[in-house]
Amino acid sequence: MTQIELRNIEKRFGAVQVIKNLNLAIADNEFIVLLGQSGCGKTTTLRAIAGLETIDEGDVLIDGQPVQHMKASARDIAFVFQSFSLYPHMTVFENIAFPLRATRGNRSEIEREVQAVAKTLQITHLLSKRPSALSGGDMQRVAIGRALVRRPKAMLMDEPIGALDAKLREEMRAEIKRLHIKQGSTTIYVTHDQVEAMSLADRIVVMHEGVLQQVGTPHEVYAHPSNMFVAQFVGSPVMNMAEVTVSEAAQHAQVLLRGAPTAFNLPSTLTAQLAAAGAENGNLTLGIRPEGVLVSREPREGFVTAEAHIIEPLGSHDIIDLQLGDQMLRARTKSGFVQRPGVAVWARLNPAQAHFFNSSTGASFGIRL
Numbered sequence: 001m002t003q004i005e006l007r008n009i010e011k012r013f014g015a016v017q018v019i020k021n022l023n024l025a026i027a028d029n030e031f032i033v034l035l036g037q038s039g040c041g042k043t044t045t046l047r048a049i050a051g052l053e054t055i056d057e058g059d060v061l062i063d064g065q066p067v068q069h070m071k072a073s074a075r076d077i078a079f080v081f082q083s084f085s086l087y088p089h090m091t092v093f094e095n096i097a098f099p100l101r102a103t104r105g106n107r108s109e110i111e112r113e114v115q116a117v118a119k120t121l122q123i124t125h126l127l128s129k130r131p132s133a134l135s136g137g138d139m140q141r142v143a144i145g146r147a148l149v150r151r152p153k154a155m156l157m158d159e160p161i162g163a164l165d166a167k168l169r170e171e172m173r174a175e176i177k178r179l180h181i182k183q184g185s186t187t188i189y190v191t192h193d194q195v196e197a198m199s200l201a202d203r204i205v206v207m208h209e210g211v212l213q214q215v216g217t218p219h220e221v222y223a224h225p226s227n228m229f230v231a232q233f234v235g236s237p238v239m240n241m242a243e244v245t246v247s248e249a250a251q252h253a254q255v256l257l258r259g260a261p262t263a264f265n266l267p268s269t270l271t272a273q274l275a276a277a278g279a280e281n282g283n284l285t286l287g288i289r290p291e292g293v294l295v296s297r298e299p300r301e302g303f304v305t306a307e308a309h310i311i312e313p314l315g316s317h318d319i320i321d322l323q324l325g326d327q328m329l330r331a332r333t334k335s336g337f338v339q340r341p342g343v344a345v346w347a348r349l350n351p352a353q354a355h356f357f358n359s360s361t362g363a364s365f366g367i368r369l
């Protein structure tokens with residue numbers, strides 16, 4: 001049972017404030033991913049939890065106990081780094097056994113525990129080897145084994161697979177997930193890779209310039225981003241963004257993208273929802289993911305005309321740049337749906353996937369159509 005809570009954490013390096021009033025409650029067994037660009041304060045947050053970094057303000061609580069004045073060694077938290085930091089002169093067995101030496105003297109007990117961890121990580125056959133004989137993936141398995149063996153209260157992982165090549169990263173991602181399901185320890189994992197975050201996390205914590213932007217399940221963060229930063233950071237290709245003006249028509253709301261010749265129709269409830277949220281034309285940005293832009297090859301009721309400008313065939317699907325006057329919208333279609341660039345197509349916005357943001361603050365108006 002390990003719960004971790006961060007209350008009003010502030011951290012400065014000289015004049016630079018790298019964590020700004022961070023609050024976060026992490027449940028027992030939860031897999032939390034801190035996601036954000038390089039330099040946004042993820043590693044500093046992780047190090048503050050581990051006790052490797054001091055904080056200027058606030059509390060770090062482990063199972064309800066403030067630990068910010070405790071040394072790292074007293075917090076019983078394991079840390080896995082991107083650089084595997086294995087002892088080169090020791091065998092894999094000795095590397096994994098190392099943290100047990102101080103606490104558990106009995107040789108047969110150490111042997112049993114190392115063997116159990118090695119079995120879980122499927123590295124039993126490597127136990128007598130030295131790190132220099134291992135592949136990158138195996139080295140990271142050993143580093144994870146060394147962290148797991150003392151059954152810490154929580155596992156903190158800082159870009160643990162960032163140094164591996166793409167294929168191995170995918171493999172290790174699946175292994176880390178399996179391991180977490182099996183071991184069930186509270187885990188905080190840092191990455192700048194949104195795909196890694198989506199695939200591993202129970203909840204994702206998106207950070208930007210030291211400020212927490214949103215906490216939510218991968219689905220919540222993807223489908224209901226709280227602001228323009230989250231909307232564009234999560235998801236690939238990125239969400240389309242365009243300044244719009246919204247007006248009322250007989251049957252529906254009309255949404256005109258700046259620079260486009262024709263307005264899109266969305267349900268008439270939009271205008272009332274925007275008014276209730278305090279949104280005003282002139283300060284309104286539409287966000288729509290490429291899969292929310294529906295494309296037809298023939299003219300259809302409620303669709304506006306556009307030109308297929310660039311087609312990117314990606315195997316399982318295509319991404320098409322649609323030119324609407326001066327405006328460009330990216331759409332996701334079935335593979336080969338539009339044969340060649342330059343042809344006329346028709347497009348509509350899926351109301352359920354339309355997001356509206358305040359252009360100046362970036363905050364979502366929380367519209368649900």
Ligand SMILES: Nc1ncnc2c1ncn2[C@@H]1O[C@H](COP(=O)(O)OP(=O)(O)OP(=O)(O)O)[C@@H](O)[C@H]1O
Pocket residue numbers: 013018036037038039040041042043044045192
């Ligand atoms: N010991 C330090 N002294 C001074 N500045 C630091 C120190 N450690 C980190 N910083 C600065 O604090 C900011 C946040 O760094 P941090 O490593 O937490 O970000 P990050 O999101 O983990 O990025 P990365 O993925 O590059 O590690 C950066 O601007 C970094 O340069």
